[in-house]
Amino acid sequence: MAPQRRLDSAVHTDNPIIDARHVAVRFKVEDGVVDAVKDVSFQLYRGETIAIVGESGSGKSVTARTIMGLLTKRAAVSGESKVDYDGKDILKFSSRARRALRGNRMSMIFQEPMSSLNPIYTVGSQIVEAIRVHQRISRREAQKRALDLLIQVQIPDPESRLNQYPHQLSGGQRQRVMIAMALANNPDVLIADEPTTALDVTVQAQILNLIRDLQKRLGMAVILITHDLTVVRQFSDYVYVMQHGEVKEHNTTAALFAAPRHPYTCHLLGSEPKGQANPMPPECEAILQGKSVRVTYMLKRGGFFKPQLHELVAVDSLSLELHKHETLGIVGESGSGKTTFGQALVRLIHTDSGEIYFDRQPIHKKSRVEMRPLRSRMQIVFQDPFSSLNPRMSIGQIIEEGLVINGIGVNRADRLDRVQEALASAGMPHNILSRFPHEFSGGQRQRIAIARAIALEPEFILLDEPTSALDLSVQAQIIDLLRKLQDDRGLSYLFISHDLKVVRALCHRVMVMQHGKIVEEGPVNDVLFHPKTAYTERLVKAAFEVAA
Structure with a gap:
């Protein structure tokens, strides 16, 4: 067990702003209890950043929610737990x-912005609410502060965004709104739970530098929960490594990266997407084709009584051809149109013009009902798993639902076997x-x-940032899983991502998008190692070395 006190505590003359001791959290489940956090201790000093790293399910987020007082009713915090904030046990x-x-x-900045933002209120009204709950200022002043915050977090066209709803923003833009809300009242302590998960690589450094600048200006302390070790190395002062609810090792960032002591820390530091896509069989037919696909949105500007409408071209007459057994990557900054293009190709959103063919069959004019027989053959893994999984259904019901609707499986027992097989394939217990x-x-x-998608045994899967919420060691497992499924079942993937390391390991070809256009495309090694445009070069540089 790692020692309770920090190894550099003698260097600090002041008291920690947060001193957590013997934190333990237990969850009641149907077949017993789960010890999510076991005897965790850490210290955080003013103006510094500590990082809590570890695999998915290691207890990082539960520890953070314990500090914030945001645990569910099923959770029980042990009587011995103590979290001192400025000398008082909160x-x-x-x-x-x-x-x-x-x-x-x-x-706190939460991991999943779509489930944290209220879908029925505009972005501006939610930021204004966060300000006015804690500050006695007028609505006009709060609106001005909200606009300043959106400008600070580098959101494009901030005036228009204030009047938009969360579903009208990209995943990265929603995450920036969450960061703006968290910074609204200049907090003493900021807990950032995977704050750059949904952000493209070029914005990651901007956001982390923004947080660091605020630290220097306000003396703010930051707890950074992440699986991105490049970010940890660049931006944290001290690191805690968690596994199975316990702190296995902690040290200053420089010392921990230079000489890790615990085998699990060595495993984490050695886990990075490796290898490349397996070669495709010769002369594979096209399974998905898009020709001159165009998607536009009308956005409002100005006041409520005199709104001005302007057209946003999200996908600007793009064409694409995906072959059987192939993985085609689409990369680009947040808001470049990647997800919109992918969803248009599988007929989840309306297209203004263009043609789309699935297995040589035209689908661009098909209605929702006419598309239904094809849905089991084309599946989707969305960027935000919490908003795409029904919170009222159990995991068994969620995965079985698709089998029932599509008439797959002889009986309930057969469907249950398929559900458990899909979970096992995705690395989850049955x-x-x-x-x-x-x-x-x-x-x-x-x-x-991912288990829900592969349970239907599809021919094509649209993967929208499927590894963004996964830690490095699980990323490697998922990449291996996707490669194996592709070889075993002849699957085709359209892989949307901002993680170029994962794209390099998984994709055969890659397309680079910017402002709704394709600026470069070709074999993955050609594009990533010999980029032809300055934009691609900037993406590649940001992906493999976060700028400090």
């Missing part, structure tokens, strides 16, 4: 006192069928989403 605070602290002096999505970490939920 675990003994009343609910009202915790609420006053939360979002004001202590703030005894979770009665549990619900909220009981899992972000990475575990993403594996459940």
Whole structure:
């Protein structure tokens, strides 16, 4: 067991702003209890960043939610747990006192922005609410502050975004809104739970530098929960490594990366996407074709009574051809149109013009009902697993639902076997069928989403950032799994990602998108190792070395 006190505690003359001791959290489940966090201790000093790293399900996020007072009713915090904030044990605070602290002096950026933002309120009204709950200022002043925050987090066209709803923003843009809300009241402590998961590589450094600048200006302390070790190395001062709810090792960042002591830390540091896509069989036919596909949106600007409409071209007359057994990557910055293009190709969203063919069959004019027989052959793994998994259904029901609707399986027992086989293929245990999505970490939920897709034995899968919520060691497992499934079942993948390391390991070809256009395409090694455009070169540089 790692020591309770930091190894560099003698260097610090001040007291920690947060001193957590013997934190233990237990969850009640149907067949017993799960010890999610076991005897975790850590210290955080003003103006510094500590990183908590570990695999999905190691207890990182539960530890953070314990500090914020955001655990579910099933959770029980042990009586020996103690979390001192400025010398006071906040675990003994009343609910009202915790609420006053939360979002004001202590703030949190959540991993999944779509499930954290209210879908029925505009982005601007949600930021204004976060400000006015804790500050006595007018609505006009709060709106001005909200606009300043969106400008700070580098969101494009911030005036228009204030009047938009969360579903109208890309995943990366939603994450930036969450960061703006968390920073709204200049907190003393910022807990960032995978803050750059949904952000493209070029924005990662901007956001992390923004947080670091605020630290210097305000003396803010940051707890960074992440699986991105490149980010940890560049931006944290001290690192805690967690596994199975325990801290296995902790040290200053420089010392831990230079000489890791625990075997698990060595395993984490050695886990990075490796290898490349297996060669394709010769002369494979096209399974998906898009010709001059165009998608536009009308956006509102200005006030409520005199709104000005302007057209946003999200996908600008793009063409694509994906072959059987092939993995085609689509990369680009957040908001470049990657996800919109992918969803248009599988007829999830309306296209303004263009033609789409699946297995030589025209589908661009098919209605939702006419598309239904094809749905089992084309599956999707979405970027945000929490919003794509029904919170009222158990894991068993979620995966079995597709089998029932599509008439797959002889009987209930056969379907259950298929569900368990899909879970095993995605690296999840079979005894979770009665549990619900909220009981899992972000990475575990993403594996459940992958299991749901492969249970139907499709020919084509649209993978929208499928590894963004996964830690490095699980990323490698999922890449190997996707390669194996491709070889065994002849699957074709359209792989949308901003993680060029994963793209390099999984894809045969890659297309680079910017502002709704394709700026470069070709074999993955040609594009990533010999980029022809300055934009691609910037993406590649940012992906393989986060700029400090």
